[in-house]
Amino acid sequence: MTFEQHGENRFIVPIGPQHPALKEPGHFEFVVDGEIVTGASVRLGYVHRGIEKGAEDRTWTQNLYLMERICGICSHIHATAFVQGVEKLAGVEAPPRARAIREIFAELERIHSHMLWLGVAAHEGGFDALFMYSWRDREVVMDMLEMLSGNRVHYSANLIGGVKYDVTPDMMDKIRDGLNYLEERLVHYLDVVNNDETFIGRTRGIGTMTREQAQLLGAVGPTARASNFAYDVRVDAPYAAYTEFPVEMVVAEEGDLHARFVVRILETMESIRVLRRIFDNMPESELVTRVPRRIPAGETISRVEAPRGELFYFISSGGGEKPERVKVRTPSLCNWGTVITLAVGHKLADMPMILAGIDPCFSCNDRLVMVKRNHHDPQLWTWADLRNYGIEYYR
């Protein structure tokens, strides 16, 4: 598809929203010169469901289940961020054992998310054997999560003021066995990522981002840490039980795709180490504290480290049974800027790998974004448009 824009002929390759390389809907346009990408743009919003507005219509407890379903991969961490904010507003603190169990779930979820990503990213690079192997091993974590909570994807482990499920000693033994197996496999994957020639050819020196770029573009999570930008909410502002059971930050210096693979695999190993420490020193206490039904009026923020980076919640309460406003800022959305910038100068064939390199999660992405524009574009809705639409809808 060629068309005139800014007085020059450009060839644009559109990708999505339905595309073999994408598992979720998103639309990309790459301007190419021969095989080299000279410009990129992204259009999101196919998964915008209106959750933030919907949250204002539900009680605090109902919202737990809604927030969990913002994303199916990092579901527990969304609920944790929401619950911690609400607990802060209510002035209660979850008991030590509940906080440790939250950390157990969060770290198991990180292992599952990173292994899922390892598979998908390898699949985008045409390395399907690694995709199949890592997803086979991922089922071990899924079994653990299912044993703990009874569900494979949405665990619903959080309650306001605690957790629902206890972790018994025989469950811990089973998880320990599984973790031993996983650690062995991860050592193997690290070996593959570091030594496989085809893999290195696809990843080393591709999509290199310097520390300054990462800071400027607002990258978060493993994407930023792979560029030597040491920032991890678990370390910098510990929540849940991360003060008692700290994690070590994994940082790499190269900033390319290869570094992102290494950082994520090492992070998974770090999660396994922390899980073992929690199981050895599990605090004893009840699982839930009493929380008032009406949350006192006030505003608060809550930050957690999701598998993809920093997740931020703003919660405002009017003192009733429902929140007044919930604002979610997800890590995937912060990382899109890096993709658009890094894509320029690379071959079109590298695009799927660069896209997958930030571990994009479209369902997390599709929050409301404000775009500053001078003219009125009928395709874009302003905040006022959206608000009017919302008011008309609920009338």
Next chain:
Amino acid sequence: MGLEVSKPWQQVLDKIRTWARVNSPWAIHFNSGSCNGCDIEILATLTPRYDVERFGIKLQGSPRHADVLICTGPVSLQAKDRLLRIYWQMPEPKFVIAVGSCGLSGGVFHGCYNIVHGIDEVLPVDVFVPGCPPRPEGIIYGVAVLLEALKSGKRPERTMTVEVPAELGVPKVEVSQ
């Protein structure tokens, strides 16, 4: 399709066609606004633990190669046109499997402003797989139910007219038995 064959031959051809379709249905997957949970479970059915290719089911990239549309999500308003376009591009006969609670009724997102509340509001759905998200076994069972129905020559009784928006430039699709 222009080719005139006698009735007994037609029956033989139909049998062969059904046999081929039942033994190797090609599926396409589209996420119309779900939370990813169902999508990773659909992907998990392809991987060694569940390995849906045992039954000849293959996930395809292009709608023009697909027999079965496996669709998740409550259908957001922006994804609705895309979903219709994918459905229109699929060759006849085509079947739709709706996966997940929000694909059935809107589920947990019921009442949110940007969704259509269910895939069956937009497309004729043949099999519903409930669950939030359904287990991979559940998704495989859903496909198996559809294949059983095809084998015995039955199709869920359902007529629905799919209207594709004029701005997409595609003709109106009549769905019949």
